[in-house]
Amino acid sequence: MDEVPGLMQKIRPDWQAKNLIERVRRILPVDPSSACQRLFNAAVRDLKDKILIVGVGIAGEAARAANPKLPPIQNAEDVEHYTTSNLIKLAYRIGLLSRAEWRKMTRVYDIRKDLEHEDSEYEAAFEDVVYTFATCIDAVLSKDPITLIEVHEVKQIIEASGPITLDTRLLTDFEHAPDQRQQEIVQVLVSTALSDSEADVVRENAYLVLQELRELIRNGVRLAVAKILLDRLGRTSLDELTVRVAHAAGLLPYLHKGQRKDFFAKQLAKLSDIGHHWKQHEAHGPALRLFEEFGGLTEVPDDIKPGIVKWMVRCYIGEPGGYGAGINRKVFYSNRAAPIIKELFLNSRSDIQKIVEDLQSDKDIRRSCENEHVNRRFQDLLDIVSS
Incomplete structure (x- = not known):
């Protein structure tokens, strides 16, 4: 039981000051079963108070929306008369408890019923006490009453x-x-x-x-x-x-999938109209940054994704350089597009890894990668999606 006093330090100050919690401390060493029941009762009372803070209207709507439906709530008295089991479900439906917390509180309720109705046969074991105290405190008694956002x-x-x-x-x-x-x-x-x-x-x-x-x-x-x-x-x-x-x-x-497919097909058409050639770099930035706001490549439907990925690969790897004003550049590629494409690929690598790997056998990509410097840029993309 050594860890239980430490758990109780996490209880909110307003509950710490109440006689009920002090009684729990006093009886824990001599009657752990009663201590568990009393602490659970405090948690249930706290949930009721928090539900009333949220409001009868919200509680009533949550009760109607529950599946299966919970008893109707029209006033505060209806909340007071809720069974413990339904109250825990209602707290979950309202959002006062997470799904995991709801399940844990339900298990604690089962423990409490055993302690309450089978005193001669069932005494709180060490694990019952720790589980009850940890759940009631972490899920309920340590948390401040919520302020319902308007x-x-x-x-x-x-x-x-x-x-x-x-x-x-x-x-x-x-x-x-x-x-x-x-x-x-x-x-x-x-x-x-x-x-x-x-x-x-x-x-x-x-x-x-x-x-x-x-x-x-x-x-x-x-x-x-x-x-x-x-x-x-x-x-x-x-x-x-x-x-x-x-x-x-x-x-x-x-x-709708059809609407999303049509939308991204139009985005692919826009990219195709712009072209992946490095000379169109001024137009690449605005067009590609939109994909970040569309959710990246992950949100692109599977039947459109390969076309968009291939366009981005061709734009990223560029073409052999070494001539004109860029005589010292081994590869000519879009400086505006490259960092955006790299980031998009990095963020969606699990979704596009196979597509990028399959492009190794694509005739357009293979033709471009006959140049060792261009091929090195393609290998960079392969490393990104497989990292």
């Missing part, structure tokens, strides 16, 4: 005229916000970023905030917002702005 807070940020920053607390509040609130915020940001009627600075700020929040948006929220975006698009083709915004929010994989 949509208007995010609107105020993107409407600022100067540089925008998202502080750690706001990011944390968004991460733990219920799906419904995350969805409301992401919808506002996507709609603003795509709106022709908004000022350019506001649209760009919305785009930047989406990039900041991207990794915190849950998959269910992405799917819901993507459906709304698809309804808005209908059969309209994807444009560059929509793809940029969709990628910033992590929605791009959820859009």
